[in-house]
Amino acid sequence: MAAIVFQPLEITPRRRAWRRLMRRSGAMLGLGVVLFFVVVALLAPWLAPYDPVATSWSAVRHTPGSEYLFGADELGRDVLSRVIWGTRAPLLAINFADDLINPPELGILEREIKRVPKGRAVVLPLSDKTGGHGSHTIAKLWKDELVRLLNETARK
Numbered sequence: 001m002a003a004i005v006f007q008p009l010e011i012t013p014r015r016r017a018w019r020r021l022m023r024r025s026g027a028m029l030g031l032g033v034v035l036f037f038v039v040v041a042l043l044a045p046w047l048a049p050y051d052p053v054a055t056s057w058s059a060v061r062h063t064p065g066s067e068y069l070f071g072a073d074e075l076g077r078d079v080l081s082r083v084i085w086g087t088r089a090p091l092l093a094i095n096f097a098d099d100l101i102n103p104p105e106l107g108i109l110e111r112e113i114k115r116v117p118k119g120r121a122v123v124l125p126l127s128d129k130t131g132g133h134g135s136h137t138i139a140k141l142w143k144d145e146l147v148r149l150l151n152e153t154a155r156k
Contacts, residue, residue, distance in 0.1 A: 041087035050078040052085040090118035092149045094142045097126040101133040120149075 009015065021027050040047060049069075055076045062072035070079035093113055095104050102109070104123045113121040122145050124130065135141055 037087050040084055044084050044088055048078075048081040048084045050081045052077065052081040088118075090120070090149065090153055091116050092145060093119065093121045094136070094145055095121070095123050096130050096132070096135045096141075097123055098130050099133045099135070 021031070056072070057076055059068065059072040059076040059078070061074055062068050062076070064071040068078055068080065070083065072078055073082075091113075093109055095102055095109050097104055104110075109121045109123070113119045122142075124135075124141060124145075129135075129138070129141060131138075
C-alpha cells in the first residue's frame with residue numbers, strides 16, 4: 001500500500017485570521033449570532049407567522065403564548081413577525097474622510113456596501129468639525145444623513 005503524504009498548506013493572511021478566529025470562543029459566538037440574523041433576514045417571508053403590519057383587534061396586547069410567541073402590540077400586530085421583518089431594514093454606513101482607522105482611500109466600505117441589500121455608504125468630507133475616527137460620536141455631523149434615511153423609510 002502506498003504511503004499518503006500530506007503537503008503543508010501555505011499560511012496566508014486569510015488562513016491565519018481564520019485560525020485566530022476559531023481559537024476565540026467569544027468571536028465564534030459573535031459570528032454565530034451574526035450568521036443567525038443573516039439567515040433570519042433571508043428567510044423572513046417564510047419564517048414570519050403573520051403579516052408584520054396586519055392588525056387584529058382581537059389580539060391587542062395579547063400576551064406571549066402558543067398563538068403569538070412574542071405577544072402582540074397595542075395595535076394587535078404580531079411582535080415576532082415584526083422582529084423577523086425588522087432584520088431586513090436598510091443599512092446606512094457613514095465614514096469620514098479623515099478617518100485613519102478606516103481610511104476611505106482603501107475603498108473597502110464603498111466596495112462592500114454593494115453586497116448589502118438596501119445598503120448605502122456615505123463618506124463625509126474633511127472639515128474643521130471632524131476629528132478622525134472619533135467623529136462618529138459627534139451626531140450633528142451625520143444627523144442630516146440619518147434624517148434622510150428616516151424619511152426614505154417612513155411609511156407613507
